[in-house]
Amino acid sequence: MSGASDSQVSHSQIPRGLSRRPVEITTALLLIALGLLVLYDSYGRGAGWDNGPQNGFFPARVGWIFLAASLFILVQSFRTENRVFVTYEQLGQVARVFAPLVLFVALVQPLGLYVAAGIFIIVFMSIVATSRWWAIGLTAVLVPLACFWVFELQFRVPLPKGPLEALLGY
Template sequence: MQDTDNTGDAIGVRWPELLVAVFLLALGVVVIVDSLRVGTGWADDGPQSGYFPFYIGLALAGASGWTAFKQLMRWRTVEVFAEREQLRSVLAILLPMVVYVAGVAFLGIYVSSFVLIGYFMLRHGKHGWPLTLGVSVGVPAFFYGVFERWFLVPLPKGPLEALIGVA
């Protein structure tokens, strides 16, 4: 712990901790308000729909409110959250995952998974093309067989699957 803001090439803990606490506090308040809307008491047949979510929202709001309060009380204390190089490593994984999630909505889960697995194997795993193509095709094909054929659970499909008649 340091008393100055001279942390060099690091990100302090103040803002990330406070922003996450405020976000979770707001989320807890939304859960509480919606639980009150649907009812938080007991009906003749048991708890109403909002009974359990209300108490979870209350716990979430209380814990995050306390965290935000504590962070504001020790605002002048500078602690290191992460070095910039550590954040680069996190972003190297986070950004492709965000693209993957968006890709599932437009391309379907199988094509997006093929691209994501291939990217990670080539970029981060430094594997060759034959292994990358085998795994990138094999993993989505395996999950297609397990979920779509065996368990009969449809997963999101995109235009390519519709084109080849899998949709």
């Protein structure tokens, strides 16, 4: 009787998420496609030896090694135990970090690096951290200003700027 309840308890404690096998198969197939693309391009450029290596000679050799390793990963994915690769809770944590990063990258072109960084800091700290609103605001202003001072004024490295910097004469 206690054995049945033990199996029910242990079954309910198994984390739900993406299984390892499909993730490994998908990764292997993507790597195989990449290896085939490298080989296609290498042989299109010439992968032989004509009084020396042609343009695609070395990339083709690397492509064959890459393809072999990818095929090995595919075969191994069918031979390993199929267990949880990542739980849905862990994927949620990744999404909490990934979503603000995507927003940041999308905003760099229209708003410039410094304004996009300020917005990223606000969104990221609001979602991930448990900081006070004034600390988030202060960080969102001071970090881009410090980066502007270091890169633009001290090192004279021009980074992508937007309308705010243009309004201020930069």
